[in-house]
Amino acid sequence: MHMPVRKQLIWWGVGGLGLLIAMWLLGQAILPFILGAGVAYLLDPVADRLERAGLSRTMSVVVITFGTVLIFAAVTLLVVPTLVRQAAALIETAPQMLEQARAFTTSRFPEFLPEGGTVGAALTDLGKAMGDQWQGVAQTILSSVGGVISAVAILVIVPVVAFYLLLDWDRMVAQIDDLLPREHAPTVRRLASEIDSALSGFLRGQGLVILILGTWYSVALMLVGLPFGFFIGIMAAVLSFIPYVGVLIGGLTAIGVALFSFWGDPLWIGAVVAIFAAGQVVEGNYLQPKIVGGHVGLHPVWLLLALSVFGALFGFAGMVMAVPLAAALGVLARFLIERYRASALYTGQSMPADPPLPLRVELAPRGTLQAELDEARRVADQSQYLAGQGAIPAAPPRRT
Incomplete structure (x- = not known):
């Protein structure tokens, strides 16, 4: 018995809502797994290329893991310390720069920043506040990020999850494809391909x-x-x-x-x-x-909106998921617009009814049916004769 499309939409909508609620409740706990899946997704084309070059899947993943660890170690040792040092120095120097800019503007253009004016006082207060508050703000940010992404998650969970997902990526995709509803599988595959193209391209x-x-x-x-x-x-x-x-x-x-x-x-x-x-x-x-x-399809305004909305709803995990969710929602929006333009709601004309199933007629030479009936009668007569001669045991009489 065929399930109506409206009922299917209700079930899938309930499933999607449950997924969003689970993400909202467990966002910080599942964040390392989301990051690991993202790393595996980005590195899967590299593994496929190494497989085409002749390496096995396991050896390809090992080579990618070794190279990624080397790059991560080099960046951590050579780039991150310089970035942190210069960022801290810039934060310390910023109040002095603001004060010098205010003094220069006041001396050269006194009509813009009159003595004791609101704008000048605001700039002075801003410089003092930056000097007093930047250190506390930086510590708060670092502590919150440290609570969200712990050192254990970054150094252990994310690489392990990425390694195993990358190893079984093609198998997981095949299993997910096998679980798609058969009626809508071609449409889902098409949308998934467009989402992958938009997301990977971006x-x-x-x-x-x-x-x-x-x-x-x-x-x-x-x-x-x-x-x-x-x-x-x-x-x-x-x-x-x-x-x-x-x-x-x-x-x-x-x-x-x-x-x-x-x-x-x-x-x-x-x-x-x-x-x-x-x-x-x-x-x-x-x-x-x-x-x-x-061809990417991620407009800057749409991307900013996704970052703001998902970040406000799901915290840091939502910001991590904002780009793939924005790509998925963009593809779904284009698909719905396409269906809307083909619907009676847009054209103002009712859609024609589905044509009936065609009647299959099989042509055969004249006399084919009579020959098959004669052959069936001959086989039945022969079976009855053999049963009477004892070659085939007759069926036992039915008890009444």
């Missing part, structure tokens, strides 16, 4: 863009001698996954530091501006179109 493409921009900004700013240049370059590159946000925040920070450090030497200030201008030109005209492409 994550892998944007990751490569961030790596290229981070290398360019950090190295170029360090070469011109900008203080905190390494941290500012990495920050601008990481924020570039939202168009114009990275170059705006990073560029303004770099120019402010350059004005504070290179005052009276416009050549180096212009060099800092040129570095960010060149990075923006290359990103907009080559990196984004060639690497990320226009």
Whole structure:
């Protein structure tokens, strides 16, 4: 008996709601497993390529794990200490920069910041507050992040989960495909393929863009001698996954530091501006179109909305899941719009009824049916004759 589509939607809606409630209640506990699954998802194409090169799945995963551990150790030992040191120094210097900017503006443009005015007093209070509160804010952030992502989860659970999921990834995908409802399996496969294309295109493409921009900004700013240049370059590159946000925040920070450090030497200030201008030109005209492409379907506003909503609902786990959920919801929204445009609600015309099942007619030579009946009669007569001769034991009489 066929289950109506409306009833199927109710059951799947209840299942989806239960999944969201479980994620809301267990978000912090399952976060290491979500991170491990994300790592396995990103590295699965590398494992597939190594398998096509001749390695077994187990050996491919071992090679990927060894390389990932080496890269993680190198980044932890060489990059993270410099980032932390420069970030702390920039936080300590920021109040002094704000005070110097306020004094310069007051002396050159007194009409903008009158003595005792609201804006000037606000800037002064902001500088003092930054000096007093940044350390406490940093400690609070570190303690909250430490509660969410413990050292054990980062160093043990995430790599172990990623290793085993990567080892059995193709088998898990096949098992999930086997569990799909048969009636809707082609549609689900199509939507899953589009979600995978959007998500993988964004994550892998944007990751490569961030790596290229981070290398360019950090190295170029360090070469011109900008203080905190390494941290500012990495920050601008990481924020570039939202168009114009990275170059705006990073560029303004770099120019402010350059004005504070290179005052009276416009050549180096212009060099800092040129570095960010060149990075923006290359990103907009080559990196984004060639690497990320226009088929991704993750609009910056949609991405910001997903980060805000899922972060508010599910905390840090929601922010981690925001990008894949945004990709999935975007694909589902396009699918629903496609179905809406094909429906009577959009066209104003009722859909034609489904055609009846076709009647199958099989053509055979004349006399085929009579020949089959004669053959069946002959076999029955022969069986009865053999039973009478005792060759085939007759059936025992039925008791009444």
